[in-house]
Ligand SMILES: Nc1ncnc2c1ncn2[C@@H]1O[C@H](COP(=O)(O)OP(=O)(O)OP(=O)(O)O)[C@@H](O)[C@H]1O
């Protein structure tokens with residue numbers, strides 16, 4: 261399967277991001293938040309926008325928050341701006357020194373998070389650096405996985421949105437709907453006050469999914485295969501993972517330029533394959549999700565375990581948010597929505 265499939269759908273979102281970059285090119289600030297569930301395509305869209313920005317000759321800095329580094333102060337921004345003690349740029353090296361600075365006081369060790377004075381110096385230092393960069397030319401700051409960002413980085417991004425509001429700067433942030441702490445709420449508020457656009461990503465429309473499947477299998481997908489894939493509710497990650505799992509099990513038959521699913525029962529190993537593939541989801545989600553039970557010949561789709569209350573299990577809530585209660589089949593989902 262091709263590692264990087266062509267981006268499908270998302271025309272409105274790509275246009276909104278292009279408009280934001282256009283504003284920056286014209287010397288203004290532009291803020292955009294991209295929100296949606298896991299695998300829906302936030303990073304992909306961010307990467308497209310950053311590639312566009314690079315193509316326009318803009319300066320690009322990008323940082324991604326890590327789930328396991330949520331407590332590393334300023335981790336997201338230090339990564340984005342490349343602030344390391346070894347940096348050849350004295351401004352970046354100085355920030356790294358500041359973040360590592362400390363000592364001991366009467367109440368114990370002093371760190372950039374325990375000492376408000378030190379923390380505000382760090383916030384100012386990032387804002388100064390952003391300002392200097394933006395004064396030398398358009399600057400695009402990408403911040404991915406904000407739901408895991410450390411509070412200091414979120415505070416600083418809010419400060420940047422105010423300090424850089426009159427400079428050619430784009431701030432593009434991506435986040436899942438949860439987890440969501442008070443600092444993220446505050447950043448959201450600051451960005452809204454700065455006129456940010458909020459793009460909510462939903463499942464890809466049916467034609468976009470068909471195109472994605474066709475490219476992945478390099479053939480025209482048949483109706484049974486498409487019916488099965490519709491269970492992914494247009495989530496591109498789930499679409500490609502489900503396809504990969506089917507391919508791995510040899511369940512897809514390609515003949516005469518047409519790809520179809522031959523099996524009417526999901527082989528047990530396929531259940532495990534899919535479960536393994538989605539095991540990057542938060543542990544609790546996966547535990548509650550469980551593997552699909554079988555291939556439902558009536559709806560021609562996988563069926564999944566149900567919670568004791570008889571409702572679809574947790575992780576499938578996101579897969580199946582738009583599907584009927586008892587069936588796996590989904591209706592067309594639209595390609596997303598753009599709000600301001
Ligand atoms: N519109 C699209 N067309 C084709 N492929 C896509 C599209 N959007 C995303 N993909 C692919 O789907 C996969 C998941 O996308 P992506 O990593 O952007 O999701 P995400 O929303 O950032 O998820 P997470 O919250 O886990 O970070 C990637 O392989 C990506 O290339």
Ligand SMILES: [Mg+2]
Nearest residue numbers: 302303304404
């Ligand atoms: Mg992502």
